Amino acid sequence: MRGWVLCLALLAAPAMAADELAEMNAVSQAWDRYAQTSSKDDPVSATLVAPSTLRHYLFLRDAARAASADQMRRIPIADRTLVYALRASQTDAQLTALDGPGIARLCFSRGWCGVVAPDKGESLPALSHVTLIGTDRAVGELGPPTGANYQFGPEFVRADGDWKVMPESLVPDESAGVLEAATQAGMSEEDMAQAILAQLLGDDTEAPALASLGQPLQDDSGLRASLNDRWPNYLAPYKTRQLALERKAEDGDSLAQLGLGAMLYSGQPSAWVVQDKVRGMKLLEQASEGGNATAAFVVLGELLDRSHMTKGKPIPAERLIKALPHIRRSAESGQAPAMGMLSDLYFNGAAGLKRDCRQADEWVARAEDAGAAKARNNRIWNLAVCPIPEQRDPARALALAQRMIEQADTLSGSELDTVAAVYAANGKFDEAVDFQKRAIAKFDADGAAQTSQRARTRLKAYSARRDWVQDYNALELPIE
Helix, strand or coil: CCCHHHHHHHHHCCCCCHHHHHHHHHHHHHHHHHHHHHHCCCHHHHHHECHHHHHHHHHHHHHHHHCCHHHHHHCCHHHHHHHHHHHHHCCHHHHHCCCHHHHHHHHHHCCCCCCCCCCCCCCCCCCCEEEEECCCEEEEECCCCCCCCCCEEEEEEEECCEEEEEHHHHHHHHHHHHHHHHHHHCCCHHHHHHHHHHHHHCCCCCCCCHHHHCCCCCCCHHHHHHHHHCCCCCCHHHHHHHHHHHHHHHCCCHHHHHHHHHHHHHCCCCCCCCCCHHHHHHHHHHHHHCCCHHHHHHHHHHHCCHHHCCCCCCCCHHHHHHHHHHHHHHHHCCCHHHHHHHHHHHHHCCCCCCCCHHHHHHHHHHHHHCCCCCHHHHHHHHHHHCCCHHHCCHHHHHHHCHHHHHCHHHCCHHHHHHHHHHHHHCCCHHHHHHHHHHHHHHHHHHCCHHHHHHHHHHHHHHHCCCCCCCCCCHHHCCCC
16 A cells, blocks of 8 residues: 555545654555565564464464364354364474464465465555554554445554554454355355365365364363463454544544444444443434434434334424434435435424425325335325315326225225325215225224224215315324
8 A cells, every 4th residue: 555545544634643644654554564475475474463463373373282172163264274274284292382473474484374465467455544543553444435334454553663463353354254155155164164274285285174173182171271261352353443433433434423323322232332322322413414324314213213202192393303304314315214204294394394295295206216115105195185275286196096096905094095085185075985984994993093083074074075185284193
């Protein structure tokens, strides 16, 4: 990458402190050096890794010497195949003679560790961004955000004044990738491990069957117990990435606010997240206000969640007002449910909006195009019963209702109610009475007493040869 992190950061955040930009660039350069040397199987790569990495290699050495079959199953597959490779290629005496740097040099020199050499015409992976965490830690990204998440990569730590790579921080991702590849290939985890081992050992050494490598090189109960004491925290990289999200969120990154907010609000994954619903919702609101449509949809879903409200009561007006900007943002981004919600607000003149049936029709039509299941019924209802004369369109409503009329025997109570209103709006009162009676029967069967009572009011109007308009805000009615 050689300086591109610095250049990109300057473009993205001109007010960032020069020393911070210099540190980001130093981290990027540390990765470049590591990628170059390790891709060439150069044992000097061992000098570019963190002290924690050398301790990690010592753990793998001792796992190769003494780990039981049960312990081997606990080791993620990316590390487990390295342990198999050590058992297949080294004696216990040879391993005992190697310290952490020695294991690292062996691993890099044989191409078991580090960055894979790129194919002809391709380049080594580079960092697209670096997030500093405090003064001595950092996390790199191996590509720009996908729009839904970050492509977090290796961690770094400052040691002896230099930035060092922590390749063990990639083990969880590498292991997940291996298992996903095995699933796609229709292979078992053991078969995939066998295939990787054969690749690691190459043509010079025939890969023994994993069954023969399942037992330790020596039966040392003390060393086996010490492995449990030193077991790596394979979840630690995710906690570090949460800290990176914290930093990004503080800097106003809406994607980070969304990710961190969702984690804190839900308390998931519980292995490394402590639930904080208040802060989580605040971050989600900040992300929405920053233009993140996904966050907007999450926030409005929470604001309108009826489990937080008094049963049977309508959504409080203040909640609708608070939800409106999130509904609009989500609707404008193409979320069909939010389009339907915005249409309802316009039709009812709710959340501080002036009643506007044309706006309501535009949004519910878009909701239908986007796949909202009840949008057609709502659109027909709005056109048929709009209380603003110049915005009411009975003829259009009847045209849109033809498919529903043809399928009358399959309609729900609310759909039958809609067809009745359409017929009445077009002066077809006999048909309106017929459909309204059917609707009432469905409402009664469903135990919807309040809805049935309102439907009976409309039936009286139709029976008296009068149509009906909705001149009230339906969002203020009690919920059955």
